[in-house]
Amino acid sequence: MGTLSDREILGLVAEGHIRSRRYKKFEVQPASLDLRLGSIAYRVRSSFLPQGESVQTLLPEMTLYQIDLNSHPYIEPGAIYIIPLDESLSLPATVGGKANPKSSTGRIDVFTRVLTENGHRFDDVPYGYNGPLYLELFSRSFPLRISSGLCLSQLRLFSSREILSDEDLLLLHKKYSLYSDEAEGGLQDGLVLGVDLSEGDVVGYRARKNSGILDLSSLTPLSPEAFWEPIKTPSGGALILEPEEFYLFASRSRLKIPKNFAAEMLEFDAQSGELRTHYAGFFDPGFGFSEEGAKAVLEVRPHDVPFRIVDGQRIFRLRYERMNCPPDKIYGQDIGSNYSAQGLKLSKYFSDFSF
Structure with missing residues (x-):
């Protein structure tokens, strides 16, 4: 089940x-x-x-x-x-x-x-x-x-979803190393994980206003410069996000989803900050598993007031669920997955940034 x-x-x-x-x-x-x-x-x-x-x-x-x-x-x-x-x-x-x-x-x-x-x-x-x-x-x-x-x-x-308890998640992590950064991994109805503001020269992207038309039917990836503004690694490890602006960041940990499981991101407790941290947030069986893990991309929109985040701040939860049976094909290179072994990565509709 x-x-x-x-x-x-x-x-x-x-x-x-x-x-x-x-x-x-x-x-x-x-x-x-x-x-x-x-x-x-x-x-x-x-x-x-x-x-x-x-x-x-x-x-x-x-x-x-x-x-x-x-x-x-x-x-x-x-x-x-x-x-x-x-x-x-x-x-x-x-x-x-x-x-x-x-x-x-x-x-x-x-x-x-x-x-x-x-x-x-x-x-x-x-x-x-x-x-x-x-x-x-x-x-x-x-x-x-x-x-x-x-x-x-x-x-x-x-058929009768089976969500893993925090106790089950702890046992699963001991077996498969679900997340890479051992400073993370708090348990609160799922894994509680943080944002990465330190790895690489660019730690995020902000959507530009008044852009041109984003053609989702194009077979050729679009140049991202007209749509996205790169966010450099902040001095001091902290960023202030503007209300109702849209940002992309990566998780601090590289994640793994074993083939017998799937996972989804959950809305984080509003008491931890007035911001949305994902729109999609579903992870197929095998995500990050054939590699040394893959990062989650966080779709962040602060609400009402400017909001300060720091490197490693826990802003999202990941809940695992059991598969009825393993899939014939898992997420990754075997099925041409777009985000296999990803770090911070834009949507498939864009080519990589050229700096």
Whole structure:
């Protein structure tokens, strides 16, 4: 009983529990299914939850205008869009799910949440759900060019999720060395880990304002200089972050996810600082495991007031969950993963900085 692996997800596809409007080939990761944009986007007045109603019924009331992504594939920053997804579900009564943005999506300050018909919570897919899926899309920093079929979010499926206790995590760390910096690793409903402000000449990036259009449909990685400002190693080891600015940093530790497990970042306790530390934060089985670990990239946005952080400050938690069975292919070079053995790294849509 646990999170379903790639072979089990493909089994649900073969049995007709996961369907697609247009595509026969499904994009399956070691522990998740990529969700693809349909061809129509609805610019809506506000975010909303169906609360027992149909999304399709509410859309006429909420929609300002409709966009055909084949002829006008542009998303304005600060505007909210609802996009029907190509995938729909008819899950067994024993299977439910949870969605989250893909890592490449979170790293460009794009916020996505999945809605179900009659749903009361974002990103939650009830056990036995039968119906279409919709994506709420909100870009905070950059104007975007997108395309139908683009994968911005992913769906994890599970049968009775099994979250590891702190005691289980301690035993797992003794066996696999889940994190590299032994000064870290506090336990608080998951591993409590810190930010790296000391390794290398550049310790982070800040999103530039008033940039050009970020083309997510381009096959050629974009030059990052027009979109990102590098942050140099701070003297004294401390940085003051500006409210409502978007930053990328790396974790202090290099992390490992054994193949029988997956992990996700959790919202940190607000008493530890008024800031958001991730949009995506899901780690597939095998992340960092075929190498000497890989760093987590933290998507940070302070709220309300400037906030000072120091090297090693604990600003995020990592919670592990057990897989129902090991995946056929783990995260890494075998499946062409974008962030295998990563340090501080921009989204796959960008080439590396040239200094």
